[in-house]
Amino acid sequence: MAPSAFAPPDAPDLAELRKCVHCGICLPQCPTYRVLGEEMDSPRGRIYLMRAAAEGRIELTETFARHLDLCLGCRACESACPSGVRFGSLLEATRAQLRRHGPPPRRRLLEHFIYSVFPEPGRAGAALGLLRLYQRSGLQRLVRSTGALRPFPRLRAMEGLLGDVPRAEPLPELVPARGRRRGRVGLLTGCVQGRLYPGVNRDTARLLALAGWEVVVPRAQGCCGALELHAGKTDDFRARARRLVATFGDDLDWVVTNAAGCGSALKEYGHWVQEARGLAARTRDVTEMLVDAELSLGRLELTVTYHDPCHLAHAQGIRREPRQLLRRIPGLRLVELAESDLCCGSAGVYSILEPEVARELMELKVARIAETGATVVATGNPGCLMQIAQGCRMRGLDVTVVHPVELLARAADAYPG
Numbered sequence: 001m002a003p004s005a006f007a008p009p010d011a012p013d014l015a016e017l018r019k020c021v022h023c024g025i026c027l028p029q030c031p032t033y034r035v036l037g038e039e040m041d042s043p044r045g046r047i048y049l050m051r052a053a054a055e056g057r058i059e060l061t062e063t064f065a066r067h068l069d070l071c072l073g074c075r076a077c078e079s080a081c082p083s084g085v086r087f088g089s090l091l092e093a094t095r096a097q098l099r100r101h102g103p104p105p106r107r108r109l110l111e112h113f114i115y116s117v118f119p120e121p122g123r124a125g126a127a128l129g130l131l132r133l134y135q136r137s138g139l140q141r142l143v144r145s146t147g148a149l150r151p152f153p154r155l156r157a158m159e160g161l162l163g164d165v166p167r168a169e170p171l172p173e174l175v176p177a178r179g180r181r182r183g184r185v186g187l188l189t190g191c192v193q194g195r196l197y198p199g200v201n202r203d204t205a206r207l208l209a210l211a212g213w214e215v216v217v218p219r220a221q222g223c224c225g226a227l228e229l230h231a232g233k234t235d236d237f238r239a240r241a242r243r244l245v246a247t248f249g250d251d252l253d254w255v256v257t258n259a260a261g262c263g264s265a266l267k268e269y270g271h272w273v274q275e276a277r278g279l280a281a282r283t284r285d286v287t288e289m290l291v292d293a294e295l296s297l298g299r300l301e302l303t304v305t306y307h308d309p310c311h312l313a314h315a316q317g318i319r320r321e322p323r324q325l326l327r328r329i330p331g332l333r334l335v336e337l338a339e340s341d342l343c344c345g346s347a348g349v350y351s352i353l354e355p356e357v358a359r360e361l362m363e364l365k366v367a368r369i370a371e372t373g374a375t376v377v378a379t380g381n382p383g384c385l386m387q388i389a390q391g392c393r394m395r396g397l398d399v400t401v402v403h404p405v406e407l408l409a410r411a412a413d414a415y416p417g
């Protein structure tokens with residue numbers, strides 16, 4: 001047999017690749033197959049390519065890399081697969097192999113910017129300060145009305161995602177439990193969530209406290225590394241995982257996240273970093289923590305629909321908890337969204353790097369939302385919040401896009417007791 005095109009460390013597992021029986025059941029669930037209609041842009045096609053490379057039958061050519069780049073990493077294929085192929089870890093390992101040759105030249109600069117700014121709190125804060133200035137000075141209105149960014153589709157995609165950039169809103173390092181104390185949890189504030197949706201973190205901490213948890217919010221926590229893991233930057237990802245383990249220590253009952261992408265990365269830390277297994281086992285999404293909590297909720301007369309973030313539904317198997325929580329709010333009518341677990345096109349930084357495919361998925365999602373007649377969309381991931389809000393803005397759909405905890409916090413405020 002010819003030597004494999006992959007080399008340790010982090011080579012995709014050949015036994016896992018061979019679990020695929022080519023049945024094709026995953027194909028209709030794959031968003032990129034749906035948009036592009038190419039076998040090689042389906043899970044089965046990508047597994048075929050990865051296996052051929054692992055068995056030394058093909059090289060890691062540009063065409064190979066392109067089919068892997070176009071994958072959203074949404075893991076809808078994992079939910080569908082009867083053979084239990086763990087596509088996400090195969091994709092991450094293959095991207096780690098491709099990463100050794102560097103990003104494709106056409107997006108090298110942009111990737112460099114993304115990975116040196118997004119996960120770094122200081123740089124991200126400075127960039128957001130400049131963006132606030134860009135918005136307040138009227139420059140954003142001018143750029144959008146003149147279409148100045150049209151020749152630069154990736155920059156335009158990044159700019160289009162921006163809603164109003166809020167001011168930083170640091171939480172206290174300790175939020176005491178209210179009522180009967182159940183234990184002590186750590187809150188992962190997340191680099192995107194913390195910067196662009198500080199209210200979601202504030203509401204998360206408040207609800208956890210109302211549910212009886214003392215909430216620790218370490219100031220020094222950095223990025224969890226999810227963006228880097230999904231891009232195959234496994235060395236950087238491991239370094240971030242080790243830092244987070246040291247930051248949270250081991251005296252917490254749980255580590256809580258409210259961002260699906262961060263939660264799925266944390267829960268899979270153990271696969272990449274031996275000493276992170278404990279933290280991985282103690283990680284919970286906020287909806288898992290609250291679903292059985294005694295919360296006093298007042299009425300909210302709203303029609304709400306729910307979009308399943310891929311990294312919550314497919315990667316963590318969490319679908320029931322957010323819906324149950326929303327249904328507990330008196331007066332709230334939850335209407336199901338057709339294809340609620342079809343990717344909205346956000347997928348970390350995919351919407352910036354692959355704007356055409358992302359835009360088609362965004363438009364499909366917004367069309368489905370319009371069918372529901374809901375005035376509020378709830379979803380538990382900052383990327384989905386931004387992408388869906390952008391889609392609704394572009395279509396002129398009068399819909400508010402919020403995290404489920406924001407509705408729960410409003411309902412807690414509305415409690416008459």
Ligand code: SF4
Pocket residue numbers: 029030031032033041042043046070071072073074075076077078087
């Ligand atoms: S992760 Fe998503 S986009 Fe990639 S192959 Fe699987 S279903 Fe398709």
Ligand code: SF4
Pocket residue numbers: 019020021022023024025026027043044047077080081082083084085
């Ligand atoms: S459903 Fe699973 S076994 Fe069937 S083609 Fe897709 S990945 Fe392979």
